[in-house]
Amino acid sequence: MGILNGKVAIVTGASSGIGRAAAKHMAEEGAAVVICARRKERLDALSEEIRAKGGRALPVACDLASVEDIDNVVDSAVREFGRIDALANIGQGALDQQRSLTEVTYENALEFYQTGPIAALRFMQKCLPHMQKLGRGNIINCASHTALIGMPGFASYAMAKESVRALTRSAAMEWGQYGIVTNCFLPVVATEVSDSDEFVRATSEAIAKQVPLGYIGKPEDCAPVIAFLASDGAKYINGQFIGVDGGWRIFV
Numbered sequence: 001m002g003i004l005n006g007k008v009a010i011v012t013g014a015s016s017g018i019g020r021a022a023a024k025h026m027a028e029e030g031a032a033v034v035i036c037a038r039r040k041e042r043l044d045a046l047s048e049e050i051r052a053k054g055g056r057a058l059p060v061a062c063d064l065a066s067v068e069d070i071d072n073v074v075d076s077a078v079r080e081f082g083r084i085d086a087l088a089n090i091g092q093g094a095l096d097q098q099r100s101l102t103e104v105t106y107e108n109a110l111e112f113y114q115t116g117p118i119a120a121l122r123f124m125q126k127c128l129p130h131m132q133k134l135g136r137g138n139i140i141n142c143a144s145h146t147a148l149i150g151m152p153g154f155a156s157y158a159m160a161k162e163s164v165r166a167l168t169r170s171a172a173m174e175w176g177q178y179g180i181v182t183n184c185f186l187p188v189v190a191t192e193v194s195d196s197d198e199f200v201r202a203t204s205e206a207i208a209k210q211v212p213l214g215y216i217g218k219p220e221d222c223a224p225v226i227a228f229l230a231s232d233g234a235k236y237i238n239g240q241f242i243g244v245d246g247g248w249r250i251f252v
Helices: 017-028 040-051 065-081 106-115 117-134 146-150 153-177 191-197 198-208 219-229
Strands: 009-011 031-038 056-061 085-091 137-142 180-187 240-245
Touching: 009 017, 009 065, 009 117, 017 031, 017 040, 017 056, 017 106, 031 040, 031 065, 040 056, 056 065, 065 117, 065 146, 085 117, 106 117, 106 153, 117 137, 117 153, 117 180, 117 198, 137 219, 146 153, 153 180, 180 219, 219 240
Parallel strands: 009 031, 009 085, 031 056, 085 137, 137 180, 180 240
Antiparallel strands: none
16 A cells, blocks of 8 residues: 555656656555656656556646646646645756856746746646645645755755745645645755756765765655655645755754
């Protein structure tokens, strides 16, 4: 018996990294997963992988900057599976456009916001009535330590990710009355971006030296945490920020 048996979960940013790992793990735990991202061919491959193991998956192409695409993902989930129990807002665009504060442009900052907290907000608003109908729901957002401590070269990203934390707090306070819990995790893991971008890779290597466990985690380290936060076991956990970071930053 999986902890997500019978549940339907939407996972954004599922074509790679944490989103992909989370979708696979949630499917293994019994959830029907609606996976979305821009790269449809990757979603199709992941869907086939999940189905080959007996899981259920629905791939839907989605540009996080498009309200129409977001609405289509949620509508497709309801048409296919009839309900929405959990939403994992993991996707974030513009990750290849990290800049220092003096180099940030309006367009650069706006893209981070549109594909980060604003996309998360729209997904949450669109899922709300379906969760209200069930009398419960689990929302999991993805933030970053970068926003907490400030990190040179990540200005737009940090602004957007701190907004995700504010969004999480607001939803936890406003939507708890519906039985909906909203939480946030802050990962310190290596992804495709950190592997391909020299600046991000160097930053990750510097952080690894400060992590008590001595290494940077993998997307798979986040997946069980996300699955738990989407489960009934987390029904009384609300408005919390959980570091999946090997102890790099201890919350008190």
